[in-house]
Amino acid sequence: MMIDTWFGDPESPNLGFLHLPDDRRAVGGVVICAPLGYDQVLGYRALRFVGQELAARGVAALRFDYVGEGDAAGQSGSAHSPELWMSSIARAAAYLREAGVENIALLSLGAGALIANEAALTVDATALALWDPELSGRRFLRRQRSLFELTVGDHGGPNDPNALLSLTLHPEAAAWLRAREVTADALPVGIDTLIVGRRANDESPATLALRSTLPARAEYRSVTGQEELLEAPSSLAVLPEETIAGMADWLRERFPAASVPLTPTVTDRAVVGEAPDGTPVVERLLRVGPDELFVIETSREGDTDSGVVVLQPGAAEHRVGPGRFQVLAARELAERGYRTIRFDRRVTGDTTEVRPGEPSLLFTEEWVDDTDQLVAGLGLTADVAHAGLCAGGWVAARMAERRAARLTVLFSPNYFKTAALRAGEYSVLTQEERNGTRRFSGLKRRVRGILPGWAWPVLSKLQLFHDPAVLLEASTRRESSTVALLLTPHDRENFEAHRGPDAVARLQGKGADIRVTNYPFGDHSLFGEDVRAAMLGDLLALVEETLPRAAAVTAGSRA
């Protein structure tokens, strides 16, 4: 079983997910220390699976967002980030102890090792497991910097020489990380330690040095399969089940045989900010509908009559890394008098248990059903906006076929059919694209260029081609409905290749309020901080233009 709860300091709460054995008794507890950077995005479901596996062995496990990351309170990029990472781990350990856990272990992934290795002694841990650890903070920063340059750097934005992939770091926090290393000398003394490194690094100087001088209570295991988890698109990631089972077994053996009953505190409401007039901004944790979708609702305390904005991430991701734009948008909108909803669709984040081999649901009808289930379950009515990145934007647009919305915002849209894919089909298409074995793509590209204007809408309606007019038709059908497309240069190119400007002109000719914003820089996934900030600003402006604020805010601004 899994419990969603806020914990820690009420002034800056952490969001946590507690995995418990079904009988609510445990032999020990594991604090799962998340990685930093893009590993945090790609490793999210894998760490949930670690929690499940530990609970199945009679061990409690707590996953959480560090303060300033994911859904936790606070801003990223603080000079105090290292203290916040460390104190978040200490709070997680304290939460488990208050629930009744007697023995605590830490498990980290990636750069989480640089933090967990420091924190192990301060939280009096019994054991420490470092999964695919980053052995050098300096090297971690170089890796993230290089990844940013190689994946985002050529998208023409303002050049930030310190930009990292999926991570905002204050120079002081970067300096702290740069000075951290996992070496034999730096391992915590007197604690059983398991290091699970990737086979490809066996011959690296840092790994050779570590392995040749391991202290008595430390063990090193070399494994394969990490690249398939952490270096593949989320739709193609493969869970290294054997590695996870091995770590869970090792941790279980570090605890006594007898279990103790646990009585965890569950807190489903937290204050995460303050509106300009001093009204608290609160977030409530909810489970909605038959699939128990994990939902976070944000509003000013007491506001119940405002417009509602439903936010969705791209790909199969949730709200760490670039996906945190949803958290920032939710809190900013709440401060301005709007209610916002962010949630995990099936097979993402904290909705639905992780099952090895589960298919990706990108661009499937299941995710439209999830959003419909959410809207119905929360009783949302007319004054609703749907906004999402890429696949999330596709779901937002598809929702118009089912329910009215005042505003639909598509960040970086690139899929313009209404026909949904089958579960797992997107992964197959992505793999074919990578292998260069996708059928008809070259032919379609050639035909697309020469197709006469009259034939385009006909073939598009048959879903043979992507056509923005087909996807957006339902969203623009109703009066008082606004649709906004926010396009990075690459998405604009794709939009134009699919005759997007013609589609927009056709829909506008029928009276549709449809707007297209082209950004001169930025990457599709919004790794670039500047394009993310620009789109967030435009979302706020669109919501303010189209949705009613809470009456209390409107009355306040008139006074």
Place this chain on the structure above:
Amino acid sequence: MSMIDTVVRVLDTHGKLTTPAGSLAPDADLYAAGMTSHASVNVMLAVEDAFDIEFPDELLTKSTFCSIGAICSAVEGLLEAAA
């Protein structure tokens, strides 16, 4: 071991190529041969370890790692600058 042999060995370990690096021409496109951005960063870090060098920011571009020849050329430049 020659520079090219070292680079080939690094590519075989970290490059995620669909064919052995040794079978590729020096100017063959490594990205077309299956190397991803993530893999190219792993290659970069392993090359740095092997030659005890560090690629400066201006060389962190796809073109630096696009072929065996391009990697060797960048390494030669860095070794010469350090000499």
